[in-house]
Amino acid sequence: MITAEHITIRHGVHQVVDDICWHIQDNERWILFGLNGCGKTTLLSALAGYLGVNKGKIFLPDGQVLNAETKTDWRIKTGLVSASFFDRCYQTENVLDIVLSGLYGRLGMSCSLKASDVRKVKGILHWLDMDKKYQYPYDTLSSGQRQKVIITRALLPNPDILFLDEPFNGLDILGYLQVKELLQEWVSSGNKTIVCVTHHGNEITTDYTHAALMKNGQFFCTGAIQDVFIEDNIRRFIGKEIGVAWQDGRLLLTIPSVKERRMNDYGQNN
Amino acid sequence: MGKITDDDRKRMERCCCKQCGGKLSMKVVVYDPYGGHDVEMFCDKCHKIEYGTEKEVYHLATRFIDEFQFNYFLDMAEDERSERLNTAKICEVISWVLNELGLIDDNGVIKNKVPEF
Numbered sequence: 001m002i003t004a005e006h007i008t009i010r011h012g013v014h015q016v017v018d019d020i021c022w023h024i025q026d027n028e029r030w031i032l033f034g035l036n037g038c039g040k041t042t043l044l045s046a047l048a049g050y051l052g053v054n055k056g057k058i059f060l061p062d063g064q065v066l067n068a069e070t071k072t073d074w075r076i077k078t079g080l081v082s083a084s085f086f087d088r089c090y091q092t093e094n095v096l097d098i099v100l101s102g103l104y105g106r107l108g109m110s111c112s113l114k115a116s117d118v119r120k121v122k123g124i125l126h127w128l129d130m131d132k133k134y135q136y137p138y139d140t141l142s143s144g145q146r147q148k149v150i151i152t153r154a155l156l157p158n159p160d161i162l163f164l165d166e167p168f169n170g171l172d173i174l175g176y177l178q179v180k181e182l183l184q185e186w187v188s189s190g191n192k193t194i195v196c197v198t199h200h201g202n203e204i205t206t207d208y209t210h211a212a213l214m215k216n217g218q219f220f221c222t223g224a225i226q227d228v229f230i231e232d233n234i235r236r237f238i239g240k241e242i243g244v245a246w247q248d249g250r251l252l253l254t255i256p257s258v259k260e261r262r263m264n265d266y267g268q269n270n
Numbered sequence: 271m272g273k274i275t276d277d278d279r280k281r282m283e284r285c286c287c288k289q290c291g292g293k294l295s296m297k298v299v300v301y302d303p304y305g306g307h308d309v310e311m312f313c314d315k316c317h318k319i320e321y322g323t324e325k326e327v328y329h330l331a332t333r334f335i336d337e338f339q340f341n342y343f344l345d346m347a348e349d350e351r352s353e354r355l356n357t358a359k360i361c362e363v364i365s366w367v368l369n370e371l372g373l374i375d376d377n378g379v380i381k382n383k384v385p386e387f
Contacts, residue, residue, distance in 0.1 A: 009305075010304065012304070050301070050302075051302055054305075088301040091317070092318045093318050097319070101319075106308060107299060107319055108310040108311060108319035108320070108321055110275075110278065112321075112365065112369070113362060135342065135355065136343075136355075137355070140346075
């Protein structure tokens with residue numbers, strides 16, 4: 001469906017994404033996992049058509065290369081959810097304009113308000129308890145409310161693929177459950193593909209089919225999710241003692257307690 | 271760059287910001303200093319991406335707010351910002367009415383036309 005071929009993205013002299021190759025097929029659900037600053041958000045922004053690459057190519061499902069000409073149409077077919085990204089784009093723009101811009105693949109509106117579009121927006125925002133906020137400026141919203149706005153923006157065009165960058169960040173428990181339900185409904189509506197960045201083990205479930213571990217701008221390991229999240233891989237990836245287990249289809253990551261570590265150190269010293 | 275059409279350019283010339291009435295311009299909005307940018311219609315005064323409204327509509331909206339002391343944003347402090355947001359809200363209402371009456375289209379407000387009820 002989407003193929004990244006040897007893509008490199010530089011920030012000055014620093015290679016944030018370094019020669020990455022990635023094939024994402026229809027209906028696959030990927031977890032992109034890595035420590036802070038390893039290039040996940042940059043990679044996602046590039047795949048979603050919001051950031052150019054310095055080297056390599058991204059091929060779209062129709063075989064076209066993602067570039068300045070094709071990016072607007074591609075953005076309409078995909079959805080990007082990234083608070084860290086959209087916080088850089090929006091300040092005083094109002095919620096309705098931001099959400100509707102998702103229909104045009106731009107950051108701003110490109111058409112006068114249509115009643116049918118506004119109804120759709122209000123439908124999603126109502127589900128997220130945000131319908132009273134649709135006229136408010138972005139910078140008056142809490143981080144959880146902003147997250148709901150950009151999720152609504154991403155889902156409005158009913159895209160084929162979603163790029164989710166820590167989609168549950170900032171949400172309270174009710175917001176978390178509402179967004180989860182909304183995403184599940186979207187997934188069940190057809191052939192949908194997800195690439196999701198998360199730092200939290202409990203958000204990694206067997207609902208996802210594949211995983212990629214990213215380190216220093218490169219892929220450390222990719223494959224089927226239950227083959228990637230195994231203790232040996234994760235220990236080598238993080239470089240620390242870490243326990244990995246699957247329980248009821250959910251990943252459990254644990255580190256030794258302080259007491260266990262003291263006992264180990266004591267054992268090693270004697 | 272995002273797709274900027276001739277209609278966008280005409281709109282930029284013809285319309286104004288629906289919050290402050292300021293002039294619109296085409297701006298490169300840089301969201302990533304290392305290659306992430308789009309061209310969007312922009313209000314320099316409000317420093318925001320702005321699709322704008324017809325100048326006639328904005329003028330009517332400011333008069334309405336002034337004469338009726340309209341306030342949609344009851345949970346916000348009554349200050350310059352809430353006044354701008356209220357103006358934008360009324361601009362949307364007036365635009366909708368004019369559109370329903372066939373008095374506005376993609377080229378702006380149609381003057382000297384008898385409204386169709």
